[in-house]
Amino acid sequence: MNPTSETLMQNTAADASIGQVGHVGHAHDDHAHHGPRKGWLRWLLTVNHKDVGTMYLVLSLVGLMIGGIMALLIRAELFEPGMQLMQPQFFNSLTTMHGLTMIFLAIMPALTGLANWMVPLQIGADDMYWPRVNNWAFWAMPVAAVILWSTFFIPGGAPAGGWTFYPPLSTTYGPESIDWMIIAIHIMGVSSFFGALNIILTILKLRTPGMKLMDMPLFTWSWLITGFLLLLAMPTLAIAATMVLSDRHWGTHFFGADGNPVMFQHIFWFFGHPEVYIMILPAFGVISEVVPAFARKPLFGRKMMIYATAAITFMSTTVWAHHMFTVGLPVWGQLFFMYSTMLISIPTGVKIFNWVATMWRGSLTFETPMLWAIAFIVLFTIGGFSGLMLADVPADYQYQDTYFVVAHIHYVLVSGSLFAIFAGVYYWLPKWSGRMYNERLAQWHFWLSVISMNIAFFPMHFAGLAGMPRRIPDYAVQFTDFNMISTVGAFIFGFSQLLFIWMLIKTVRSGPPALARPWDGARGLEWVIPSPMPYHTFITPPTDKQIHDEGPKAYE
Amino acid sequence: MAKRLIPLALALTAPFTPAMAAEQDPFSFNMTQGVTATSFDAFNLHMLLFWVCLIIGVVVFGAMAWSLVRHRRSRGAVAATFHESTAIEIIWTVVPALILIAIAIPATMVLVAENAQPAKPDVIVDVQGSQWKWHYKYPDQDISFFSNLATSSRDASQLGAKEPPSSAPYYLLNVDNPMVVPVGKTVQIRVTSNDVIHSWWVPQLGFKTDAIPGKINNMTFVVSKPGMYRGQCAELCGAGHAFMPIVVKAIMPAAFADWVQKEKAAAAATKADAAGPWDMKIAMAQGGKVYGSTCSACHQANGQGIKGTFPALDGMKLSVKDHIHIVVHGSKKNPAMQAYGKQLSDRDIAAVITYERNSWNNHTGDLITPKEVEAAR
Numbered sequence A: 001m002n003p004t005s006e007t008l009m010q011n012t013a014a015d016a017s018i019g020q021v022g023h024v025g026h027a028h029d030d031h032a033h034h035g036p037r038k039g040w041l042r043w044l045l046t047v048n049h050k051d052v053g054t055m056y057l058v059l060s061l062v063g064l065m066i067g068g069i070m071a072l073l074i075r076a077e078l079f080e081p082g083m084q085l086m087q088p089q090f091f092n093s094l095t096t097m098h099g100l101t102m103i104f105l106a107i108m109p110a111l112t113g114l115a116n117w118m119v120p121l122q123i124g125a126d127d128m129y130w131p132r133v134n135n136w137a138f139w140a141m142p143v144a145a146v147i148l149w150s151t152f153f154i155p156g157g158a159p160a161g162g163w164t165f166y167p168p169l170s171t172t173y174g175p176e177s178i179d180w181m182i183i184a185i186h187i188m189g190v191s192s193f194f195g196a197l198n199i200i201l202t203i204l205k206l207r208t209p210g211m212k213l214m215d216m217p218l219f220t221w222s223w224l225i226t227g228f229l230l231l232l233a234m235p236t237l238a239i240a241a242t243m244v245l246s247d248r249h250w251g252t253h254f255f256g257a258d259g260n261p262v263m264f265q266h267i268f269w270f271f272g273h274p275e276v277y278i279m280i281l282p283a284f285g286v287i288s289e290v291v292p293a294f295a296r297k298p299l300f301g302r303k304m305m306i307y308a309t310a311a312i313t314f315m316s317t318t319v320w321a322h323h324m325f326t327v328g329l330p331v332w333g334q335l336f337f338m339y340s341t342m343l344i345s346i347p348t349g350v351k352i353f354n355w356v357a358t359m360w361r362g363s364l365t366f367e368t369p370m371l372w373a374i375a376f377i378v379l380f381t382i383g384g385f386s387g388l389m390l391a392d393v394p395a396d397y398q399y400q401d402t403y404f405v406v407a408h409i410h411y412v413l414v415s416g417s418l419f420a421i422f423a424g425v426y427y428w429l430p431k432w433s434g435r436m437y438n439e440r441l442a443q444w445h446f447w448l449s450v451i452s453m454n455i456a457f458f459p460m461h462f463a464g465l466a467g468m469p470r471r472i473p474d475y476a477v478q479f480t481d482f483n484m485i486s487t488v489g490a491f492i493f494g495f496s497q498l499l500f501i502w503m504l505i506k507t508v509r510s511g512p513p514a515l516a517r518p519w520d521g522a523r524g525l526e527w528v529i530p531s532p533m534p535y536h537t538f539i540t541p542p543t544d545k546q547i548h549d550e551g552p553k554a555y556e
Numbered sequence B: 001m002a003k004r005l006i007p008l009a010l011a012l013t014a015p016f017t018p019a020m021a022a023e024q025d026p027f028s029f030n031m032t033q034g035v036t037a038t039s040f041d042a043f044n045l046h047m048l049l050f051w052v053c054l055i056i057g058v059v060v061f062g063a064m065a066w067s068l069v070r071h072r073r074s075r076g077a078v079a080a081t082f083h084e085s086t087a088i089e090i091i092w093t094v095v096p097a098l099i100l101i102a103i104a105i106p107a108t109m110v111l112v113a114e115n116a117q118p119a120k121p122d123v124i125v126d127v128q129g130s131q132w133k134w135h136y137k138y139p140d141q142d143i144s145f146f147s148n149l150a151t152s153s154r155d156a157s158q159l160g161a162k163e164p165p166s167s168a169p170y171y172l173l174n175v176d177n178p179m180v181v182p183v184g185k186t187v188q189i190r191v192t193s194n195d196v197i198h199s200w201w202v203p204q205l206g207f208k209t210d211a212i213p214g215k216i217n218n219m220t221f222v223v224s225k226p227g228m229y230r231g232q233c234a235e236l237c238g239a240g241h242a243f244m245p246i247v248v249k250a251i252m253p254a255a256f257a258d259w260v261q262k263e264k265a266a267a268a269a270t271k272a273d274a275a276g277p278w279d280m281k282i283a284m285a286q287g288g289k290v291y292g293s294t295c296s297a298c299h300q301a302n303g304q305g306i307k308g309t310f311p312a313l314d315g316m317k318l319s320v321k322d323h324i325h326i327v328v329h330g331s332k333k334n335p336a337m338q339a340y341g342k343q344l345s346d347r348d349i350a351a352v353i354t355y356e357r358n359s360w361n362n363h364t365g366d367l368i369t370p371k372e373v374e375a376a377r
Helices: A002-025 A041-043 A051-076 A088-122 A131-153 A177-206 A218-249 A261-295 A302-315 A331-359 A368-391 A392-397 A403-433 A439-465 A477-510 A543-548 B002-013 B037-070 B088-115 B153-157 B254-275 B280-299 B320-329 B346-358 B371-377
Strands: B123-130 B133-138 B143-147 B177-183 B186-193 B200-203 B208-209 B217-222 B226-231 B244-252
Touching: A041 A051, A051 A088, A051 A131, A051 A403, A051 A477, A088 A131, A088 A177, A088 A218, A088 A261, A088 A403, A131 A177, A131 B200, A177 A218, A218 A261, A218 A302, A218 A368, A261 A302, A261 A368, A261 A403, A261 B217, A302 A331, A302 B177, A331 A368, A331 A392, A331 B037, A331 B088, A331 B186, A368 A392, A368 A403, A368 A439, A392 B037, A392 B208, A403 A439, A439 A477, B037 B088, B037 B208, B037 B217, B123 B177, B123 B200, B123 B208, B143 B200, B143 B254, B153 B280, B177 B280, B186 B200, B186 B208, B200 B244, B208 B217, B244 B254, B254 B346, B280 B346, B320 B346, B320 B371, B346 B371
Parallel strands: B123 B186, B177 B244
Antiparallel strands: B123 B133, B133 B143, B186 B217, B200 B208, B200 B226, B226 B244
């Protein structure tokens, strides 16, 4: 496509989005000065990528809090042996809903929120490719959230078969609420599917003329690749969920004793393993933005970073059965999935090495976004190490389904995805709000979180190795000390997040004005936008000079 | 915490006898070395991986720490502009690949050996999981029994229990009837499930084998030391997931032969009893035992059940006919209520129904006979 036709298309999309707003009576002649609608209808009807991004981020914060309350209830029950607070079935509902909430309603919407805000700004586009689909995709999410969370109040209780909802526990033996969970999963799946398609199309179709694909910022790159992974994973989940629904109500026997319960696990993990990369690749993208900014040095091995992301994506579809080493796979199957899982650590390792090399001989400063990025690199690597250990099948016969696995997933999801999201929020918040956050408050949030996260999750490695299975509401007395320490850490971590909310409110309401480029080392088209940011940006595409100065050759 | 640790340590070490010396160290931080070749291999691979990861960690985090200290702007560091090096990127792709090959080779050898099933094991045990107990059947010895959570653990694990968990010996890791195997002999387990997926795991034997309905998974092991080896179900299987432990009692082959004889004699005695007298006192005594091991996991020792999940039996209005029917054939509405006709004898079922109809606030006076149960099958 030549630049002229691309510009044309971009203008058409811009007109279309303005047209929608005009339709409900807010037409202005001058698009560039068009502000948001007044009142709450702004949020319901908005097709502006910034508003949608904000809503995704707020939803994910709500999800994080609700999922966090569930986590604290779990940890409170596990503080000591014996059942003190709840019945085992309710405990199982909590672990199930904690997992579903954190994955689908905290981490994923947060990453989508970052994409909504940053992808158009990073590629000099005026909005998303399908602004109205963007609105629908978002508003499907709160509906799904309400359906999912309301299952706590229906007879039989919330789903309790784990977020992986293995049959037959979630078919023949599951409560009624499983049906509602499946409906919620379908809604969230459709939302994610169209969200991903929208992001892909935005990047491919609305990228400013003059920005080559290989020159795109790493965050946008990682989302381009993640988008395709979502297009693959979400329909797979929908298939698995629909087959469960069919077994429950329409007399099929896909996953019963007379069918094949293991088949569900194959289908589920063919979604499930790409899913963990869906949650980590955009996080990698954030880290690849933050580290160069505070090292004041170009990202090391930029091309390799992109190739590594693509390699991880491809490989992530070939490792699923490493979640299933004890189901009785043939030995060649176990070997294949052991090798493919070990192999995926090579491109992941390359990324870690490249971040370290980016810091090497830089001019480092340690503002809050950089602190989160450093914590991410160290702690995610620890999660990577336990991942490598879990790949080793004979050892996994011992690790499988223990707290060692719980420790692993929380090192890659909390100190991985969540910490990267925090890094991104602190990095871009001055841009979004036009105001600077309080560095002192932010550092308190960081240090409390990073210390308590390790207090909460590190002892879980030991509990698992000592023989404690996961997903148990009560445990043998020899695991008491590990669990007490974990619970203390979890409560400190949970309450530390209130500092984050306080920081956000304080910044938005009364933070001092931020510079257009609050970080002197930050490069990218988002930083050429004035601060505070106009409601519509890049109505006229960025200049060639801007594209060059903010691109990969920026530091030369 | 240390204050709590000391009495706990004393409490746990007190019941130790020489025969139990092989038991897992209760304050272990690390994977057990266990008592089978499989567990030993798992431990060795685990430690190999641990050291590999530790060395990689020291190198990577060391480089990072050096950079964080030396290359900070506050020390006047000026940023370099390099941003790639083909040589170094090849090195840090190839070196990890070589490390992976080095750890994959022993893992492959161990895995292939572990999955080779011997033609003729010395003892075969059919292991069947169900919500929430294990059933062990020795097809060649004609022995079969259920293994339930010990009553002391069951009582201490109730919400608002009077006794603390520390009062129950081997809390949640203790059963009424352990699986018994001979030391030094090849034992093959054939694992399956009666309802949902469970997983049979004893850390000191070194492996998990999932119990999957409609599928049989085989695993072989040789226990090298006599002892009691304790484990738990490892796959989420419902409300009682934490309450279906596995205990394997490994004894010398001669003692194993004695045990087989004793079990056979006991089975014959039960059969003889079945023709014996039947009255309220006998039925209530036997019914109480059956209730404790089979029913109380859901309906609770006090017959109150769990609101919303498991119905209360105290104050129930079920007719004798319906009561027998639901125990023998299970509940269509709630599959957690299994068809106990397949698991219990006529006498056991008659006893437990009698017990349920005459305990707590139920005073029906009904005495159910084994004949009535037989007729309902």
